[in-house]
Amino acid sequence: MKELIYLDNAATSWPKPEIVYQMIDHYNRRLGGSPYRGSSSKTLEAGGVLLDTREALAALFHFTDVSRLIFTKNITEAINTVLKGYLKPGDHIIISSMEHNAVVRPLSKLKNSGVEISIADCAADGSLDPYEVEKAWRTNTCMVCLTAASNVTGTIMPVREVGQLCRNKGAVFMVDSAQSAGIIPLDIGEQNIDVLTFTGHKSLFGPQGTGGFYIRPGLDIDSLLEGGTGSFSEEMVQPDFSPDKYESGTPNTPGIAGLGAGVSFIMRKGLAAIRNHELELMDRMVDGLRQIQGVTIHGPVDNRQRTAVLSLNLAGLECGELGFLLENNFGIVTRSGLHCAPLAHRTIGTLHQGTCRISLSYFSTREQIETFLNGMLRLSKGG
Ligand SMILES: Cc1ncc(COP(=O)(O)O)c(C=O)c1O
Structure with a gap:
């Protein structure tokens, strides 16, 4: 059977760098301990794997x-933890x-x-004028949440400018990096980011079941789950320090080993090389698509102004x-529909019809793009 051409990397990246498969296999076959549970050599090795990935x-x-x-199973869990652990009735986001x-x-x-929500309008190409965020500000605004790049159009958002606005006005700035981490530079200090949420299995090249968030020191966010952490086991209540406060239950250590390998792969290649290839x-x-009637x-x-994500x-x-x-x-392989983002489709005017999304990765090739364009040309001619 002919191999499929995978252009759905915004859903989950595939293939992964070879080292990612190797690290997961190595962990499962050779290491295998449960991190922070006791002091055996296996446990210490497992803790070392988590530390390596945190450092990467x-x-x-x-x-x-x-x-x-903090590690979670994906960015959805990370975002839920932060929103539900920070916002109180009467707060505005x-x-x-x-x-x-x-x-x-x-x-x-x-x-x-009782949490109040405002939506800052983006333009039809998905772009955001930071003034729209400023316009929506109220006296009780305590948080702004922004995706760094759209999963529907790939539009890159003004993270630095919105971060500056939050810093000036004293609100927490949370970034959803699901479609941007490992592709465009994200710098917590320079962009004034207080909370950076990420998912492991997309452009960070980790396996599914990995993700997490960074929280700025001093920011008080409640935990979503409580349970065993391996630390202060004599206590009946959850430890109050990070990361233990948020990491209850045995983590996906093999997956986190793979995620660490994915991030190290990105660091070795360099963000600029990845971005330039894409x-x-x-x-x-886009040049090819512009020649095809009906697209x-x-x-x-x-x-x-966009990542390697395109809706058509x-x-x-x-x-x-x-x-x-x-x-x-x-x-x-592409993905059609609303991409779990009906608000974005309403913004770009495609809520009634959805779009077909093409999303590339560092492993996409020129030959694959030519095959895709030939396919689109044939379909535009009805064949
Ligand atoms: C912008 C954005 N945020 C959040 C998510 C949710 O990611 P996950 O399913 O890994 O939690 C996605 C996934 O498509 C996304 O594109």
Whole structure:
């Protein structure tokens, strides 16, 4: 059977760097201990794996205190922990109109208990004018949450500017880096980020079941789960220090070993090399798509304003049909629909129809893009 061409890296990246598979296998076969549970050599090795990955993420996101890095099973859990652990009835939060349901749904629930939410409008290409955030400010605004890049259009958001605004006005700034970590530079200090949430299995090249968040020292966020941490076991109450406060239950240590390998791979290649490779492919893809009749490309006109994520529609085909035909006829895997981000689709005007999303990675190739363009050309001609 012909190998599939995988262009759905915004959902989860595939393939991973070889070293990621090797590290997970190595952990499972050779190490295998439970971190922080006792003092056996196996336990210490497992703790070392967690520390290595915390250090790799600290280097990527530019912070020093690795105890502020908490592991969760994905970014959804990280975002839920922060929103539910920080916001109280009567508090006000501002989000952009390009946010994912991982942000929107927990907030809809919090709204029922008296948390107030404002949505800063983005333009039809997904871009955000920081003034829209300022306009939405109220006296009780205590948090702003922004995705660093849209999962629908790839639009890169003004993280630094919004971070500065939050710093000036004294609100907590939380960033959703699901579609940007490992692709564009994220710098906690320079961008005034108080909370950086991440998922391991997308552009960080880790396996599914890994993610987490960084919280600035001094910021008080309640835990979502309580339980065994391996520390202060004589106490009946949860430890009050990071990361133990937030890391109850045995973590996904094999997965975190793989995530550490993924982040180290990124650091070795360099963000600029990864970004340049993806941009080169995006330029070719967008050039090619512009020659095909009936194609509507959503999002920024300039590829420098987006990550390697692109939403499109083809006249005469529903997006689901388009995705099906791309895979069935040409072996190309994409994702069609609303991408768990109805608010973003409402913003760009595609809520009623959805889009077919093409998302690349460092492992995407020029040949794959040519095959995709040929497929799109054939489909535009009805074949
Ligand atoms: C911007 C954004 N935020 C959050 C998520 C949720 O990620 P996960 O399913 O890994 O928790 C996604 C996944 O598509 C995303 O693109």
